[in-house]
Amino acid sequence: MAREGSSIDKTLAVLEALAEHHRVTDIAAATGVSKSTAHRILQALVTWGFARPDGLGSYEPGPRILTLAGRVMQRFDPARQASGALHALCEATGFTTHFAIRSVDEAVYVDKQEGRRPYQMPSRIGMSVALHTTAIGKAVLAELSDAEVLAICRRTGLAPRTPRTLTSEEDLLAHLAGVRALGYAIDDEENEPGIRCLGVAVFDHTGQVLGGISVSTLAMDMDLPGLRSRAPEVIAAARDVSAALGAATPTARR
Amino acid sequence: MAREGSSIDKTLAVLEALAEHHRVTDIAAATGVSKSTAHRILQALVTWGFARPDGLGSYEPGPRILTLAGRVMQRFDPARQASGALHALCEATGFTTHFAIRSVDEAVYVDKQEGRRPYQMPSRIGMSVALHTTAIGKAVLAELSDAEVLAICRRTGLAPRTPRTLTSEEDLLAHLAGVRALGYAIDDEENEPGIRCLGVAVFDHTGQVLGGISVSTLAMDMDLPGLRSRAPEVIAAARDVSAALGAATPTARR
DNA sequence: GCCAGATGTTCCGTTACACGGAACGCGCTG
DNA sequence: CAGCGCGTTCCGTGTAACGGAACATCTGGC
DSSP, rough: OOTOHHHHHHHHHHHHHTTOOOOOOHOOOOOOOOOOHHHHHHHHHHHHTSEEEOOOSSSEEOTTHHHHHHHHHOOOOOHHHHHHHHHHHHHHSSSSSEEEEETEEEEEEEEEOOOOSSOSSOOTOOOOEEETTHHHHHHHHHOOOOHHHHHHHHHHHHOOOTTTTTOOOOHHOOOOOOOHHTTTTEEESSSSEEEEEEEEEETTSSSSSEEEEEEEEEEESOOOOHTTTTHHHHHHHHHHHHHHHTTTSSSSSO | OOEEEEEEEEHHHHHHTTTTSSSSSHHHHHTTHHHHHHHHHHHHHHHHSEEOSSSSEEEEEETHHHHHHHHHHHHHHHHHHHHHHHHHHHHOOOOOOEEEEEEETEEEEEEOOSSSSOOOOOTTOOOOOTTTSSSSHHHHHHSSHHHHHHHHHHHHHOHHHHHHHOOOOOOOHHHHHHHHHHHSEEESSSSTTTTTEEEEEEEESSOOEEEEEEEEEEEEOOHHHHHTHHHHHHHHHHHHHHHHTOOEEEEEEE
């Protein structure tokens, strides 16, 4: 990114890089800006609280990122608007339900409601998940064209998370065709061993796919046919969520 | 901030303002940059996913802020380093324990471990809390000079959150003198009605106060003398957390 | 229904500052 | 002790950030 990208782009790139790197040299390499530019941006991030010097010449993310995210979550309309419908789905099925928003090439959980089961899911609000391995992610991908899906795959790769993860573009595209036909996606231990989810896309008021909702269960607690039998409730809840978000006709669009 | 502050400062200011404002004009007013500058920065934030256009000419925070915070939390050393000591304190007392980091004029929860009680605290990781109303916040303030405390009070105000909140600078300073003498702070329904907490400051490897840990209980579940009797365990745990963070002598400094 | 005012968006001339290469200081290692 | 790598600082250069003005659109009051 040397001599490339605006000052704004460089600032955001350094902010992002700080989540993975601590040393000035590594941040410069990861972002393509020069060492002195990285250093100068880091000083500004320290001033704002987005970075902290560790006292040894390296830097780490500052708490300001967390307070900003917390504030955003407090005011994030989609999560609040969806919470009623998500809670109703959780009560009706008894399973843990999630609402995640697409964020460029991944999704981030913005709501999670614990089901009435004697176990808890390892997911948490704020956690990022891959699109190709999760029910919500695949539901989102199914709303995109094959060309858009392939572009995402090429940027992110299709890393296996379990032995059941779909790792070829052909397999994923074929799978997504099936998701489009069904109107929902299934993560059958593709993201986390022992966990099975069913997800449906949700749309915002512009009709664009925003993210999705899902129900999650231990594989030993619910078999595939049993999970599929809950699909109509999840589809109805996704429609309610989309309606709450102002979507006119929240059906799958092609 | 017109012609004032670097491009980096303006970018971060707009990013922050976006958590409270949606319209370009309001963001410009809140940050002091011109409408065209605010608009230009917003376009870059949209490109990065830090902002989303709402389709009606306004903007809202984008999911990228949440995925970045999630990634920071995954790698945030203090929370991971503290988690063993925090867990031990939770097991020993049976109460919900928190770890929060000071973030300029507030604190943000970076860890929370649920106690073995038949109730849950409304707090959540990522949530910001005021310094003057919480046990951890007051423990942090007690590590600062009166001048620094007054400067913070003037920036934030001393808004009442419950009828028991300390809302005058004199009362707060007197209270903090007591906190220094005891080595711990008590939030006696000052932040949330019906909730009582005991908090102790923790220090980082440079000896600076980083934040604090606390135990929290329903007021009806534990009276004040009972809570005070647990202070030595919290103080010991805070020492363990500080040691884990590399602090040499994590005692209250003056 | 019309018009004034407010807001979002775009344009562009000016100049302030972002940029990065070079240099310096420091620490580590062989 | 020399060489290397890294963090930090400096400064000359040139370009991109800046914001005022203009335009398009929307809203609300009369």
